Amino acid sequence: MYATAFLDVPPLDHANGPVTLPGSKSISNRVLLLSALCAGTTHIHDLLDSDDTRVMLQALRQLGCGVDVQGTSVSVKGLGGRTAHQDPLTLFMGNAGTAMRPLTAALAVLGGDYTLQGVPRMHERPIGDLVDGLRQMGCQVEYLGVDGYPPLRIGQPTLNIPHPIQVRGDVSSQFLTALLMALPLATAQQAITIEVVGELISKPYIDITLNLLARYGIEVQREGWERFTLPQGSQYRSPGEIHVEADASSASYFIALGALASERGIRIHGVGADSIQGDIRFMDAAQAMGAQITSGPNWLEVRRGAWPLKSIDLDCNHIPDAAMTLAVMALYANGPTTLRNIGSWRVKETDRITAMAIECRKLGATVDEGQDWIRVHPLPAGQWRAARLHTYDDHRVAMCFSLAAFNPDAVPVRLEDPGCVAKTFPDYFETLFSVTTPRPGRVPVLCIDGPTASGKGTLASRLAQALGYHYLDSGALYRLTGLAAVQAGLTLDTANENRIADLARTLPVRFDGEQIWLDQVDVSEAIRTEEAGMNASQVSALPAVRAALVELQHSFCRLPGLVADGRDMGTVIFPQAPLKVFLTAGAAERAERRHKQLISKGFSVKLEDLRADLEARDARDRNRSVAPLVPAQDALMLDNSSLSIEASVEQVLSWWQGRQPF
Numbered sequence: 023m024y025a026t027a028f029l030d031v032p033p034l035d036h037a038n039g040p041v042t043l044p045g046s047k048s049i050s051n052r053v054l055l056l057s058a059l060c061a062g063t064t065h066i067h068d069l070l071d072s073d074d075t076r077v078m079l080q081a082l083r084q085l086g087c088g089v090d091v092q093g094t095s096v097s098v099k100g101l102g103g104r105t106a107h108q109d110p111l112t113l114f115m116g117n118a119g120t121a122m123r124p125l126t127a128a129l130a131v132l133g134g135d136y137t138l139q140g141v142p143r144m145h146e147r148p149i150g151d152l153v154d155g156l157r158q159m160g161c162q163v164e165y166l167g168v169d170g171y172p173p174l175r176i177g178q179p180t181l182n183i184p185h186p187i188q189v190r191g192d193v194s195s196q197f198l199t200a201l202l203m204a205l206p207l208a209t210a211q212q213a214i215t216i217e218v219v220g221e222l223i224s225k226p227y228i229d230i231t232l233n234l235l236a237r238y239g240i241e242v243q244r245e246g247w248e249r250f251t252l253p254q255g256s257q258y259r260s261p262g263e264i265h266v267e268a269d270a271s272s273a274s275y276f277i278a279l280g281a282l283a284s285e286r287g288i289r290i291h292g293v294g295a296d297s298i299q300g301d302i303r304f305m306d307a308a309q310a311m312g313a314q315i316t317s318g319p320n321w322l323e324v325r326r327g328a329w330p331l332k333s334i335d336l337d338c339n340h341i342p343d344a345a346m347t348l349a350v351m352a353l354y355a356n357g358p359t360t361l362r363n364i365g366s367w368r369v370k371e372t373d374r375i376t377a378m379a380i381e382c383r384k385l386g387a388t389v390d391e392g393q394d395w396i397r398v399h400p401l402p403a404g405q406w407r408a409a410r411l412h413t414y415d416d417h418r419v420a421m422c423f424s425l426a427a428f429n430p431d432a433v434p435v436r437l438e439d440p441g442c443v444a445k446t447f448p449d450y451f452e453t454l455f456s457v458t459t460p461r462p463g464r465v466p467v468l469c470i471d472g473p474t475a476s477g478k479g480t481l482a483s484r485l486a487q488a489l490g491y492h493y494l495d496s497g498a499l500y501r502l503t504g505l506a507a508v509q510a511g512l513t514l515d516t517a518n519e520n521r522i523a524d525l526a527r528t529l530p531v532r533f534d535g536e537q538i539w540l541d542q543v544d545v546s547e548a549i550r551t552e553e554a555g556m557n558a559s560q561v562s563a564l565p566a567v568r569a570a571l572v573e574l575q576h577s578f579c580r581l582p583g584l585v586a587d588g589r590d591m592g593t594v595i596f597p598q599a600p601l602k603v604f605l606t607a608g609a610a611e612r613a614e615r616r617h618k619q620l621i622s623k624g625f626s627v628k629l630e631d632l633r634a635d636l637e638a639r640d641a642r643d644r645n646r647s648v649a650p651l652v653p654a655q656d657a658l659m660l661d662n663s664s665l666s667i668e669a670s671v672e673q674v675l676s677w678w679q680g681r682q683p684f
């Protein structure tokens with residue numbers, strides 16, 4: 023996940039390969055509750071791991087369900103329709119509407135002594151229509167704060183079910199969902215009919231509820247969208263195993279990706295054409311624009327068909343969230359695309375009509391908009407502008423505009439606050455980059471070099487963090503090679519040059535955050551000793567070893583970018599890097615820094631000795647024939663003798679920014 027201030031997406035060329043998308047939030051929380059209401063154990067696969075599902079899992083544990091979480095696989099041992107808990111219990115619902123509403127209904131029907139509360143924002147979200155529905159049938163539900171809002175206290179019901187039960191459908195479809203999931207527990211004596219008052223909104227979500235109820239043995243009889251009847255004697259039955267579909271709105275970005283940029287296909291795992299989520303109908307719109315889509319159980323495969331894409335004029339009321347993706351696809355179409363009946367965009371995470379219009383215009387496009395429609399004109403080659411795009415704390419705006427990086431003018435795209443995608447898809451960019459190929463030579467590389475103890479490692483890794491780029495510590499590769507050679511019993515001299523080079527070429531190395539693994543052993547500490555440094559210095563003077571490490575070093579140059587630190591980064595390995603920095607701190611300052619570092623680790627050394635060592639090493643490094651320490655000709659010099667690390671980072675970032683087109 024990118025927690026950086028911005029993410030620069032370099033120009034992208036094409037995309038192919040498989041992606042697995044995170045589970046749908048709506049399905050995840052429904053499946054958890056339904057599994058809890060069954061007898062027996064349900065094995066749930068591909069559950070979404072998010073704040074909202076964690077809230078539900080914790081509540082189920084407190085209620086006495088056996089819950090076993092193994093990554094995205096979760097087993098729930100159900101309550102079997104019994105009141106599991108006699109003592110008063112307080113359940114924390116966070117800000118999860120998909121937990122609060124259905125749990126309120128289920129617990130009110132089951133009965134007990136429960137307090138349900140959440141974060142302050144949860145106490146501002148209405149629940150009155152649901153509580154009214156529950157009270158009609160004899161449930162005991164009390165408001166503990168403001169009438170109509172959580173927190174709530176639930177007691178023992180005296181059920182007396184009216185025919186029909188009425189519930190409003192025009193505020194939130196979650197009220198109806200909550201009743202549909204709770205009332206099968208009360209059908210022992212009679213069938214129960216729920217009547218919706220007012221026009222039901224978000225019908226596709228009720229479809230998800232009905233579908234899942236059927237998977238758990240409850241066949242609801244539906245008359246239009248007004249009346250829903252639960253037959254007498256309805257009984258929850260665990261399906262045993264159930265897979266949570268991937269989120270269909272999240273799939274829209276990868277369907278678009280296939281249509282825009284894939285000859286061989288983007289294979290989307292986790293959701294198929296027969297998905298129970300309304301947003302899957304995005305497929306039809308994408309096909310109308312030219313996407314070629316095939317599908318099977320739980321997968322879709324998408325590739326480019328018509329090119330340019332075909333413009334469309336579409337009522338998008340049935341796919342409000344996914345339709346935003348069409349607005350960006352429209353930039354690549356053969357005429358203006360009009361998306362209609364999208365008034366709800368104006369009241370989502372942000373005013374999405376305005377947001378999409380403003381940001382498309384920053385790219386150079388012409389956009390018209392009305393109260394409930396938007397028209398995006400295509401953006402021909404030659405007219406795309408490199409833009410800094412605002413994302414409005416709206417995950418969908420951020421995900422949509424990543425697709426602008428496929429523009430024909432090969433301009434990069436800057437997305438502000440990329441971390442906002444965490445709402446539904448924390449690893450969105452990682453997933454995108456795992457299947458996309460950049461324009462050749464366009465992954466940005468920033469090189470940092472300088473003499474020993476100049477602080478280049480710290481500076482480089484801080485820069486990588488700030489930009490969200492990968493980090494190559496090339497010295498570590500020489501240290502690893504030295505270690506591998508010593509472990510193989512080789513002396514580190516020219517006699518063994520080719521054998522050490524072979525070891526370097528096939529190093530079984532794995533980088534995992536701060537940790538470095540060599541052949542399943544964590545060697546992060548072992549390669550940092552003075553001895554490992556000496557060994558590295560020896561193997562790095564062998565030309566065959568240097569040549570053997572070139573490919574490995576190039577492999578670090580991946581989307582979205584790289585900060586590379588070490589001797590020949592700017593001269594040999596990445597000579598095209600747009601920015602090279604050479605640190606030039608004086609020997610006195612460097613000796614002092616190293617001294618402090620060693621003292622803090624408990625070593626006692628003399629400052630004068632350290633300084634003499636450093637100066638000797640500088641001389642050796644500058645004068646050696648293989649890869650001598652010299653700045654690249656186009657490197658910028660940074661004397662960081664009296665600069666804090668923060669100030670050095672800022673200086674380099676400002677040079678970097680000066681070379682960007684934004």
Ligand code: DC
Nearest residue numbers: 496497498500558559562588589590
């Ligand atoms: O930066 P460091 O101390 O981890 O580097 C270890 C040794 O490897 C040091 O002697 C310099 C050498 N080296 C090199 O020759 N080329 C590089 N790109 C990086 C390090």
